[in-house]
Structures are given as structure tokens and as C-alpha cells.
Amino acid sequence: MENSSTPLISNEKRYAESLDVYWKKSRIVEVLERWINSYFSETIMKEIKVEKEKELMVLGIGSGPGQIEYHVLKQVLKQWPKITDTVVEPNLSHINKYKDLAAKKARALDGVSFDWRQHTLQQFRxxxxxxxxxxxxxxxxxxxxxxxxxxxxxxxxxxxxxxxGGMIIAMMECDDSCVPLITEQFPQFKKNVYVVSTRDVEKELVKLQIQFVKHRIQMNLNVTDCLDGESKEEELLVDFITQSPFFKETASKSLYSDIIEYLKSIVLPKSEDGKSFIKCDCDAIVITK
Incomplete structure (x- = not known):
């Protein structure tokens, strides 16, 4: 069997578990918290041209468990103390985690009212x-x-x-980062791995004559467990990188070995503690109206 025939996104439980590991190993929440608290709040947020006394109407699409949006909302609240946030997220476990986070951080989110929608964007429409x-x-x-x-x-x-006067901010992994590179190296993953690249988004925005600005955010993914040992987290991380559920169980041994060898080939110079990292930079695409 050459690869899992089912995209990871179609397995809600496995996707949520593998995403958690990816976020942990890339420290994405910590990296984006710093970026949101500095560059976003000091530069990008100023491009929202809405009167401060207005209630700010916010929409989150694919909000996940909410850790990133939470830090954005904290900054936005400093300018707009009353916010209605419509959260559109198809994964029920992620909605429940977001609700738990919102309850736990109720004081920091004072002024935000949530409208929860368990939908994809298409279902919401x-x-x-x-x-x-x-x-x-x-x-x-x-x-x-x-x-x-x-x-x-x-x-x-x-x-x-x-x-x-409003703004759309979209964030996605850069085309020269780990998951998109898998598609280039292993074309058989195209039906599982990301359908849309940042290059596709830029081309479409130009065609639609929608102006945008792109900002790169540097991040690294710790793949030490994938290369050096066997663990539950290693299996989940490989699932996320290949966007295939239970990849280690369903792929041929040769394909699994090829994936690991490829990851080794794109490892960055090792840090002092001997861990192995690969690049997983993100692009923040900002559209204003």
C-alpha cells in the first residue's frame, strides 16, 4: 500500500490529536503569541479602520481550539472593548476546547460575546x-x-x-516549509496534503484584484522523535506531516522509510541540546477593504 487513501482532515479525532502534537512540537502558540503581541498589535491592527466606540463584528473560520484567536482577541479588545465573535469550526472537540478556554480566560475576554457554529465555511454560507x-x-x-x-x-x-474599513488576516504554512515540501517530493500525497498553497492564494488575489500584504513568521518544528525513536507522538506528528491518518500502520515500510529519510535531509543545523528541527515558517496574508 503506497499511502493512506483517507485524508487526515476526514478523521476528526485523529486530526485533532495530530494537530495538538504539531502545535506542541512547533511551539506555534508561543511563537504567534509573541508576534501577535508585538508586530500585529503595533502595526497590522492599525489597518482596521473602524470607530473605537463601535461593536466590532469578528468572524473566525476554522478557529480550531482557539489558542491563537484568544491572543488576537486580547489585543483587539484594547481598541474595541465590545466584540461579537462568530466562531465557525467543524470539529466538535475543537469547539469544546475553545469554549473551555473562553470560560477559563473569561476575565481577559471580558467584552467578547461568542456565537458558536459547528460548520465548515461552505455550511455556514x-x-x-x-x-x-x-x-x-x-x-x-x-x-x-x-x-x-x-x-x-x-x-x-x-x-x-x-x-x-475592515480586515481579513489569513495565516498558512509557507510553500518552502515542511508539509508543502512533502507534496513536491511525494506527488502521491497531493490528494491528502494541502489542496491550496500560499502561491495559489497570491495568484487568486491578484486575479480578483484584491490588494494584500504578506508577512513571514519564522518557526521550526521539532522532529527529533520522528528520527530517533518510536512513540505515540512521533506517529501523530508523521500523520500531520503527511496529512494521512495512521500513516505508519497503513503505508508500506519503504514509503515510511522514504518519508523519514526525506525529513532527515531537510533538518536544520542541530541545536546545542541535540534536537532536530525542520522549517515550518508561516505567511500572514493581510487584506484590507
């Missing part, structure tokens, strides 16, 4: 298509654009529900 068009001042798309089936249509829709 269908559910709201017969209702008066609701617009938003600020739309967050953190690591979700990969899965858009009709990129042009979805980007046009998001622009149509963005208020004048």
Missing part, C-alpha cells in the same frame, strides 16, 4: 444564505485556506461580507 447579509469588521483564517475547495469563490465571498 448555506445556513445563512436566506438571512439578511451579515458583514464583519475583522475575519480570521488561521491555517484553514488549505482546505478551500473553490478558492476564488470563497475569497470573493469573504470579501463580500467584509465591512468597509
Amino acid at each position: 448555506l445556513k445563512t444564505q436566506d438571512q439578511p447579509l451579515k458583514k464583519f469588521h475583522f475575519i480570521m483564517l488561521f491555517h484553514v485556506l488549505y482546505f478551500f475547495e473553490d478558492l476564488a469563490e470563497d475569497l470573493n465571498y469573504l470579501k463580500s461580507i467584509l465591512e468597509d
Whole structure:
């Protein structure tokens, strides 16, 4: 068997588990917290041209367990003390984690009211298509654009529900980082690994004549367990890198070995503690209206 026939995203439980490990091993929450508290708050947030006394209407698509959006909301609250946040997330376990986080951080999120929607973007559109068009001042798309089936249509829709003076911020892994590189090296993963790349997004935005600015955020992924041993976390991390559930169990031994050897070939110079890292930089794509 050459690779898992089922994309990881279709296995809700396994996807949530592997994403947790990827976030832990890349320290994405800590890295983005620093970026959000500095560059985003000091530079990017100023591009939202909405009166401070207005209630800020926020939309999160594919919000996940909420750790990244939480740090964004904390910064946005400093300028807009009243926020309504519509959270659109298909994975129930992630919604429950986000709800738990919001309850735990209720004091820091004082002024934010949440509207929880267990939907994909497409389902959200269908559910709201017969209702008066609701617009938003600020739309967050953190690591979700990969899965858009009709990129042009979805980007046009998001622009149509963005208020004048509003902002869309989308974040995704750079094309020269670990997961996209797997697709280039192993074409058989194209049906499992990200459908959309940052290059695709840029091309579509240019075609649609939507102006944007791109910011790179440097991050590294700790793959030491994948290369040096066997563990539950190693299996989950490989699942995420290949976007295939239970990859170690379902792939041929030769393909699994090829994946590990490829990861070894793109390891960055080792740190002093002897751990192995590969690049997993992100692009933040900012659209204003």
C-alpha cells in the first residue's frame, strides 16, 4: 500500500490529536503569541479602520481550539472593548476546547460575546444564505485556506461580507516549509496534503484584484522523535506531516522509510541540546477593504 487513501482532515479525532502534537512540537502558540503581541498589535491592527466606540463584528473560520484567536482577541479588545465573535469550526472537540478556554480566560475576554457554529465555511454560507447579509469588521483564517475547495469563490465571498474599513488576516504554512515540501517530493500525497498553497492564494488575489500584504513568521518544528525513536507522538506528528491518518500502520515500510529519510535531509543545523528541527515558517496574508 503506497499511502493512506483517507485524508487526515476526514478523521476528526485523529486530526485533532495530530494537530495538538504539531502545535506542541512547533511551539506555534508561543511563537504567534509573541508576534501577535508585538508586530500585529503595533502595526497590522492599525489597518482596521473602524470607530473605537463601535461593536466590532469578528468572524473566525476554522478557529480550531482557539489558542491563537484568544491572543488576537486580547489585543483587539484594547481598541474595541465590545466584540461579537462568530466562531465557525467543524470539529466538535475543537469547539469544546475553545469554549473551555473562553470560560477559563473569561476575565481577559471580558467584552467578547461568542456565537458558536459547528460548520465548515461552505455550511455556514448555506445556513445563512436566506438571512439578511451579515458583514464583519475583522475575519480570521488561521491555517484553514488549505482546505478551500473553490478558492476564488470563497475569497470573493469573504470579501463580500467584509465591512468597509475592515480586515481579513489569513495565516498558512509557507510553500518552502515542511508539509508543502512533502507534496513536491511525494506527488502521491497531493490528494491528502494541502489542496491550496500560499502561491495559489497570491495568484487568486491578484486575479480578483484584491490588494494584500504578506508577512513571514519564522518557526521550526521539532522532529527529533520522528528520527530517533518510536512513540505515540512521533506517529501523530508523521500523520500531520503527511496529512494521512495512521500513516505508519497503513503505508508500506519503504514509503515510511522514504518519508523519514526525506525529513532527515531537510533538518536544520542541530541545536546545542541535540534536537532536530525542520522549517515550518508561516505567511500572514493581510487584506484590507
